[in-house]
Amino acid sequence: MKVIEGGVTAAQGFLAAGLSAGIKKGNTKDMAMLYSKVPCEAAGTFTTNIVKAAPVKWDQKIVYESEKAQAVICNSGIANACTGEEGFGYCKETAKAASLALNIPEDSVLVASTGVIGQQIPIEKIKKGIENMAPLLSESIGAGTLAAEAIMTTDTVKKEIAVEVEIDGKNVTVGGMCKGSGMIHPNMCTMLGFITTDVVISKELLQAALSESVKDTYNMVSVDGDTSTNDTVLLLANGLAGNKKIETKEEDYKKFAEALNYVNTWLAKHIAADGEGASALFEVKVIGAKSKEQAVTLSKSIITSNLTKAAIFGHDANWGRILCAMGYSGAVFDPEKVDLYFExxxxxxxxxxxxxxxxxxxxxxxxxxxxxxVTAIADVKMGTATATAWGCDLTYDYVKINADYRS
Incomplete structure (x- = not known):
């Protein structure tokens, strides 16, 4: 496996575009389109928040019930969350507009939104954006970058990556982009992630690979302890690499899963590093745990501790806060056997x-x-299980950003 240049357009047959549709203030890119030349197998994971945005409900329906998917339309600036039947209706109108512009089935269009909760999206601007983007679709690396920039909200940098791996003698590519900076907490985050691949694989194993990868990547990220209404990760596989179809969890599946996990890990870490107001990426490794569950619980508890995050911002080795966070996590361990390192x-x-x-x-x-x-390593000396979580320091700027987010 090797890292290559690009993002969502790196895999064969995927095109992208990004532009300003006038949803955000100023001439800022706020709409992205992702399109495959051929229909794709689709997999997805979504927020665990009971309050789910309209696009999440729409995408769950497409991923779980539609035979194929072929395009994604994403807007930033307005989340289309807590918008009732009208908001869900706008998802349908968005899909219909994309269907007409791209000449694909309406039920093969996925939609995503991110931004302020409670506002209705300006559907006429969305439709016009789709109409304007369709002719701009391109397989170029630059087009993928434009799309990655268009889905940003409070993000300070675009997030995109691609890798290549050989499967069945064919070069298979996995590329991805995401956005996420605030309202980030384990069990998905205010993050949107779009992963593309040209591998030939069954829908069942595509979903299995994504669901398993999310556990150790996006679900191990926390910036501020708030789980969003819009969290969505979509994985599209168009099969243009031409490898023998992956239908069992054997060697070819493992190679693909490893490549997918690399992409997701990279994106997850960059979400944490770009946390709102952050000045440092804070990584927590729990080693020597009795079970994976115990390691996950302990690492998440440390990474979400505001006192620990504040200490990291102050470059203060206030280790008592870490031990304290481990103690209230609910995991059972002996605090008098714990070793802790900073690295x-x-x-x-x-x-x-x-x-x-x-x-x-x-x-x-x-x-x-x-x-x-900065990395904190906690050894609880109970076994061989490990887990890694990612977060960031807690700075003055986090409060400033969220105090005037809408104004």
Missing amino acids: SKAGKLKIIENGVATGYSEEEATKILSEKE
């Missing part, structure tokens, strides 16, 4: 051993914690 490009330092401080240098700890990427 970054500046070095690695053992902070506590068997639950007590090691007499470490505060100056060295501060140096390690002053890097752009």
Whole structure:
């Protein structure tokens, strides 16, 4: 497997476009279109929030009930959440407009929205955006980048990646883009993710690969503890790589799953690093756990602790906050056996051993914690299971961004 240039247009047969449809203030890109030359198998994972945006309900219907999918229409600026029957009707109108513009079935069009909750989307601008984007569709890397930029809200950078792997003697590509910066919490986040691949695979195994990957990637990210109404990850496979169809969980499936997981992990980490107001990516590894479940619970508890996140912002080795977060997680462990390390490009330092401080240098700890990427490693010495979670520090800017988000 190797990383290659591009994102959603890297795989054969996928085209994209992005432009300003006038949904956001100013001349800012706010609509994206993704299209496959041939119908695709589709898989999806969605928010666990009971309050689900209209596009989530629409996409669940398409993924679960439609035979194929072929296009995705996404807007930023307005979430189309808490908009009732009218909002769901706009999803149908969006799909109908795309169906006419692309000459594909209405029930093969997926839709996604992100932005302010509670407002109706300007459907006429959406329709006009679709009409304008269709002629702009391109397989170029630049077109994929435009789409990645168009789905951003409070994101400060676009997020796209692609990898290539050999399966059955064929080059198979997996490419992806996502957006996510705030209202990010495990069990999906205010994130939209779109993954494309040219692999030939059954719909059942495509969904299995995505569902399994999400557990260790997007579900292990937290910025602020808020689970969104719009979280959606869509995976489209158009089969143009020409490999023998993957129908069992054997070697070819494992190769594809590994490539997919690499893409999702990269995107998840970049969501965390681009958390609203963030100045550092904060990674937490729990090792020596009795079970994967225990490791996941402990790592998530640490990554979501506001006191710990504030300490990371202050470059303060306040390890008591980490041990405290582990203690209220609900996982059972012996705090008097825990070892804790801080690590970054500046070095690695053992902070506590068997639950007590090691007499470490505060100056060295501060140096390690002053890097752009910081890792905490907690060893609970109970087994061999591990888990990794990603978050970011908690800064003054997070409050500023969310205090005037609508105004």
